[in-house]
Amino acid sequence: MQQFLVRAIKILIYTSFFVPLLVLPKSFIFPFIVPKIVVFRAIVTAMAGCYGLLLLSNYKKFAPPKTLVLLGVSLFMASFTISTFTGVDSYHSFWDNHERMLGLFTILHYFIYFVIVSVTFKTWSDWKTTLQIFLLAGTAVMVIGVMQVGNPQLLLNQGSPRVASTLGNSIYVGGYGLFLFFVALLLSLKERNTVWRVVEIICAVFAILGMFYSGTRGSFLGWMVGLTLLLALYSIFLKEHRRIRHALWGIGGLVLVAFFFLYFNRHSPFVQNIPTVGRVLSTSIESVKNSPRYLAWGSAVNSWKERPVFGWGPNNFFYAYNQHYNPRVLEFGYGETWFDNAHNIIMNTLSVQGLFGVVSYLLIYIFGAIMLVRGYRRGFLNREIFIVGLAFLVSHLVQNITVFENPTSYLYFMFWLAMIASLSKPKSEVIETISRPITTPAWVSMTVTVFIIIFVFDIQPARANMTTINALRAIRTDPTRSVPLIKEAFALSTPHIDDIRSDLSIQILPLVSGYYQKIGLQKSTELLEMLEEALNKNIDLHPRDIRVYLTLNQLYSVWLTITNDTLYLLKSEAIAEESLRHSPRRQQIIYSLATIKLQLGKNAEAVKLLEGTLQDDPKIAEGYLRLSVAYNIAGQPDRALSTLEAVKQDAFTMTPDEDKTWNEIMAALLAAKIK
Known part of the structure; x- marks a missing residue:
């Protein structure tokens, strides 16, 4: 019975990777968000039901191990929860709106998802298969994005030069492409099967194309920082392989030369027409300071001063922004006077969750990095997982300085953290414990509970x-x-x-x-x-x-x-x-x-x-x-x-x-x- 439940959980996890593909324009308001969230929550609820039965059967065997990453994510959840009920609009913090749907209720599902994924897959073989499925599902999103380049009207893209694919927002596509690139990179570096390696390289190409065609500067910046860290770490770890190190330095030098060439020609039509690159190179400190987002960051800081510890409450930046509205923002037009997010994860979290929220959010990355370093030093994981795992963490944080989390980013970020938590810890000794049989009343009770929760909180909405x-x-x-x-x-x-x-x-x-x-x-x-x-x-x-x-x-x-x-x-x-x-x-x-x-x-x-x-x-x-x-x-x-x-x-x-x-x-x- 335990094997059946574990298999069911794995299938549900695999199914979750295809949630970003869900778009139902004729059936829902905000068709890029609502169907994704209700289906994802239903999947996680079913996962939680199966996992609950496993815990009843053998708690010691299936309980999540105490790791630094679990501590970091738990602290962030504690911050999110406290700020929800101490903020200025608890109802909005708990449920959010149709446009985002990332209130406490949904975030709890992502937390449960993280816990269950981290205990379900234990070996690299398990994780490899899972990563491959995630990569293929994500590449489908990137392919649709690339198709929108040739057909800008495809899937409600409304003729935009920046692709939104099935995610409904070019920012989301850029972040997803960033994640998929590092997944493809990790798999290809460790791949022994030639066919799979070719597939993974092709997926990496589509990830890069999706990221570039999204026109998302934050993702590009995160990608460049991640690649720089990647090259630096490999040059350190491969010090005994002079040719490889010299090759890496050569690649780094070529990238640097290309950067300066593009930068000094940034106003030319050629550079301006390069997806994403033109936007990045046209950005200056002065242009950032003279932008609505910079003014929104100022409003975030001013609102934080009013509620410094726990903030205004998750999803309540709109209220904080309005209360500390800077009249200068109207110089950019009425369309730029409405912000429900600071477009900077640090500033936004500072405003809505206070100092506790920012510290707990950063601790997720710090604890993740510590676990990767410890895991590598103690021989629990190899060089590729350590380097690529760390590079993506840094890339994700850097890109979030200009954007914000979304339903898809929470999915892959919690997944990546679960992988770090699972692979970076010592392999637990097999302890023979007695498993209790799962009784019929337990099955019935759990099934009914899961159905009621899904019906009330997912089907009804x-x-x-x-x-x-x-x-x-x-x-x-x-x-x-x-x-x-x-x-x-x-x-x-x-x-x-x-x-x-x-x-x-x-x-x-x-x-x-x-x-x-x-x-x-x-x-x-x-x-x-x-x-x-x-x-x-x-x-x-x-x-x-x-x-x-x-x-x-x-x-x-x-x-x-x-x-x-x-x-x-x-x-x-x-x-x-x-x-x-x-x-x-x-x-x-x-x-x-x-x-x-x-x-x-x-x-x-x-x-x-x-x-x-x-x-x-x-x-x-x-x-x-x-x-x-x-x-x-x-x-x-x-x-x-x-x-x-x-x-x-x-x-x-x-x-x-x-x-x-x-x-x-x-x-x-x-x-x-x-x-």
Whole structure:
């Protein structure tokens, strides 16, 4: 029976390697994330059920050995858990949203996955087979990515020059390619079978192509650092083989010469058109400092100072960023003003998990490196596993300085750590222990428990997501006839009901606004009342989420248009003021609130708000345009004119729409002055 359970666990682990290939665009919102997460969690739950029975049968034989890597991962899990319940939004930290789905509940599955994988495979022979399956599954992802180069519309890539394959994000593809390269390298270095070695080399080529075509600078930088470490270590370990060492130095020298050649020609079309390389060489310290991400890192540090030990809570960077929003970020456009992640694993972890989180995260790498060094010195693993194992750890950490973990990266990172934990420890002596038979009640209880967990936490959320996408399709076809489907979606029992409320509200509001005359007052009111209730429930659940406030503000604006009832203007004012508490310097909120104040005749308050935005950042042309209008409404036409002229005098870069608005305001002011 034990052999059956172990075999079942192995099959489930092999199956998990194909999860990154899952994409169901017609069935799910966020089709690149949701199906992957629910299937992976179901796989791990089934693995945990089998493993639980093995522990009941013989705990000493199957209990995870105490290793430094296990300690490091456990400390990180402890940090994640503590920060979840001490943060500013425990619900969001625990479940996250449909776009990421990396809350504590999912991260616990990755932790369980790490533990079970580390005790399932014991010898290099086991790990070799497992690595080969993982490599083949991952290469399929890379092949699809390469296909997108020739067909940029393939698999919802929307014509992007950077490939996203089945992962939905080019950053994820770059990181996955980095991992697969080191897997292929390790296997090929230890391979004795010529056919397999050829296959592994081909897979390495596709991994490199996938990484390059993803255009991910962090992955390329991590790859270069990893290769440098690899060459350095081999040159040290092969000191008795002069020819090989000289060859390695020669390779290193050629790479260095190539780097300088490309760097000094980085502005040429040839270099700019090399995937990833052009982007990397065009990056400078100055360009980094003058970027939205750099400002987000500053917000991360400032938010950490407010909650230094345990942070704001996992997945709550959005709240921290808003509270410590830097107005300068609007200089890069509205699309760059929203960050739910710092795009730097250290900064992000510092903000959301505090100092404890950063230390525990870094300890994973430190303990992994220590185990590799000890394992090599004591003869538990050979040179190739030590060098390649360490090189990937360093590469992964370096690339994460510019990106963040994702469902696929957690999969392969936990897998790699499990391999280090398994191979770097001494082979345990075979101790004869008595195994207890697994009783029928134990089988039944475990099976029922596994089924209930999968049904409640994976199948139900998947069904809810599918119901929501059906409701969205119905809304676009006929908003009035979709009311029953909307009500059904709002009544669903799922941890992600907050996402469903927000997604449907965002889709419905523009339709009501554009077609309320066709829909009719009664149906429009019914829809708006339903949305108002849903959004208020989200505010109760996430009182810091300014996106909900902005959506509710939009709802009251639509209601005001339909009814001309100033009650909704007052409600909008209250909502805007509350959202401003959670992001005091965000221009988008201030502009909205100032407009409402002007409509209510509170001109002085509106002027004060808009003047404040220019004190925060005097380089935003829109701020001058809005302030000019406010001055004019407040009966100060001269100040309105001088404010408008300041935009041209300071040579602001305006969008075509802003330039058009400037001309319209100027014409109106001059016409009023002539009169």
